[in-house]
Amino acid sequence: MQCSYFDAVACRSCTLMGQPYGDQLTAKQRHCAHLLERYPDLEWLPAVASRESGYRNKAKMVVSGTVEEPLLGILDAAGEGIDLTSCGITGEELRDAFPVLAAFVTRARLTPYDVPRRRGELKYVLLTVSPDGELMLRLVLRSTESLVRIRKHLPWLLDALPTLRVVSANLQPEHKAVLEGEEEIVLTEQATLRMAVNDVVLHLRPQSFFQTNTAVAAALYRQGREWVQEVDPASVWDLYCGVGGFALHSAGEGRAVTGIEISREAIASAEASRNEAGLPGVRFAAGDATAFALAADAPPELVIVNPPRRGIGPDLAAWLEASGVRRVIYSSCRAQSLAKDLAAMPSLRPTRARVLDMFPQTTHYEVMVLLERAPL
Known part of the structure; x- marks a missing residue:
């Protein structure tokens, strides 16, 4: 893709502008694999490509x-x-x-x-x-x-x-x-914008966050749903749940799903989506993800985390390590933070990973990792 703004040095936000898209995607996969090279048994699924242009919603x-x-x-x-x-x-x-x-x-x-x-x-x-x-x-x-x-x-x-x-x-x-x-x-x-993503309708309030690339966000949620369905857990936590994308895609008969997000506007959006979909097994609450986990009486069978760029941090990583949770799905927008958090959870081994190119023409990308607790 070529950009007249970039060529004229009027805007250089897209630092990879002008590079062949295939090369961009390969470099992102290589970068992520390098950061996670301490896990040689990690299975890498094919990367999810994006449209090169017109992708921002x-x-x-x-x-x-x-x-x-x-x-x-x-x-x-x-x-x-x-x-x-x-x-x-x-x-x-x-x-x-x-x-x-x-x-x-x-x-x-x-x-x-x-x-x-x-x-x-x-x-x-x-x-x-x-x-x-x-x-x-x-x-x-x-x-x-x-x-x-x-x-x-x-x-x-x-x-x-x-x-x-x-x-x-x-x-x-x-x-x-x-x-x-x-x-x-x-x-x-x-008061809300309806975002139809896969077979889920998300309600987006003005101050709620949603991924910048709708098509790749849909692929992200589909991958999360696939991993959840493989395990078929009775209970799921979606920490840093935003407007409830992972939680609502994880809903299933008899399954208790809890979404936690610090933004009350995002939680209001998630609750509107849940109510419209008629999913009584899904609960949302506004609060700090780490504080919620540390105060819980018992862990769920599966935890999904989708933190901001800084990652989940040492306290939540330590809780997950000691909790006995069998599986974790970690969606990261900064692989350096992911690598640091994984090092703090040695009992939870990454078994599968997938790069999703949420941000073509830039060095940024999303990566999802499925973690499974090593047998005793």
């Missing part, structure tokens, strides 16, 4: 420029805006929506935030597309000053973007490198 666009001529994209080193509305890794539905959003900025008189001068209102436009082509828009604002105008012109926006389902305003008043604030104001009747 979300766009996080800095808003700069002026009310009359807003720019959606990124900032350069001096804090000036660079338009990225033709970014090739962004989904087509998102790219098609950007001109309408720019027109809405002008129509609603939303002053772009000027970072060097610390003035203005609209900081970011956050846009997500579902597999069905429906959109969720979040406007990150410094204050509520523009809400009256946003509400006034919202009918125009919904008419101009007929696939737009959810619109919200997020308040982030501080001048610092933080994407969003805690307060979210939903401006549409519909």
